[in-house]
Ligand SMILES: Nc1nc2c(c(=O)[nH]1)N[C@H]1C(S)=C(S)[C@@H](COP(=O)(O)OP(=O)(O)OC[C@H]3O[C@@H](n4cnc5c(N)ncnc54)[C@H](O)[C@@H]3O)O[C@H]1N2
């Protein structure tokens with residue numbers, strides 16, 4: 001048996017990022033940028049007004065004695081248009097937010113600081129002296145032509161999508177999404193729309209894995225269920241070899257019909273088998289026909305937990321992410337953990353933020369057949385291998401699978 005850390009480093013050593021594809025910008029969120037983005041123009045592209053008001057010469061805003069300066073209004077410039085004449089001394093032009101500053105003007109005063117005779121008025125009084133550049137957003141203030149804006153490898157979120165749209169990137173080079181084959185195994189497994197028969201159970205693993213693969217940003221495809229025979233596994237493996245990653249569940253332990261490792265060895269290579277952890281000890285990793293294969297254990301919780309620990313980082317790395325692991329935090333285990341295994345134990349728990357600490361409550365019976373132990377679980381508390389039990393109040397590390405969101409009541413109470 002190898003440690004979790006060794007398993008991870010052996011797995012990730014075998015994985016490299018998929019090739020680049022161009023996708024429409026609207027499909028790029030969550031993907032990893034495959035090329036550096038350099039601004040090809042100034043943003044904003046022209047000096048423009050930050051306020052609705054009047055464009056004028058700053059020297060014209062100086063009060064004359066006790067009278068506010070009185071200027072002749074020669075026209076208006078709205079956003080989307082360009083002034084057809086310049087602002088000269090003694091004149092002003094109405095200007096709207098976002099409109100290009102007309103030539104001649106070096107400042108803008110907001111309408112509230114003026115007196116005028118309405119939208120058609122041909123005069124304006126300037127009620128406050130303004131400096132040059134007031135309310136003018138200069139060209140290139142946000143991004144300069146030639147400036148590096150996003151490095152290659154950036155994970156594209158909503159903010160980056162906004163920047164790319166501003167720069168006119170209608171399509172974006174990103175790392176390709178992983179196509180992930182999901183294969184169930186076992187003579188006892190029937191499809192979910194079939195009536196239960198004696199000895200049979202429904203295929204929960206393939207559906208759980210499909211959802212979690214999709215949540216990881218990849219493209220899952222269920223290939224059905226292989227029987228516990230060499231022929232059936234060979235046939236399904238042949239189908240799976242056209243994908244970027246293969247996830248199997250079941251058939252990796254020491255039972256008479258646990259054949260996944262054998263067929264993996266026949267069609268490719270088993271890199272390692274068995275990890276010093278629970279749930280999920282019998283994980284097997286290798287490849288068939290050069291396609292990485294993570295053989296997840298059949299017990300539903302084992303398969304879900306080992307997906308999060310080993311398969312999700314594979315998907316992240318395939319899709320070009322530099323950061324492939326979920327964050328770990330220190331938590332107070334409020335209810336303690338009674339049973340203590342020799343193997344490292346990943347205990348399902350609900351973690352919440354309370355009085356300045358992360359507090360974990362375990363989710364009940366931790367049997368690896370207990371799908372209900374995943375309900376409410378947003379974290380895996382890591383109980384180190386060996387050692388005594390974990391009394392209530394113990395501090396341990398936990399992997400945060402999901403951050404809890406506050407209800408409106410909680411959010412308003414804490415603000
Ligand atoms: N003698 C030993 N027996 C077992 C050991 C061991 O070390 N020595 N390890 C146990 C552990 S730990 C695990 S985990 C399981 C792993 O078993 P397999 O990966 O070989 O999986 P199966 O035998 O095929 O099935 C185990 C269990 O999971 C159910 N299952 C399988 N596929 C699905 C599916 N698609 N949906 C829902 N449930 C599924 C299956 O019916 C079994 O109950 O081995 C222990 N045994």
Ligand code: MOO
Pocket residue numbers: 277278279280281282297299301302368369
């Ligand atoms: O490793 Mo198994 O998942 O403990 O049941």
Ligand SMILES: [Mg+2]
Pocket residue numbers: 250251252253254255258298
């Ligand atoms: Mg088995």
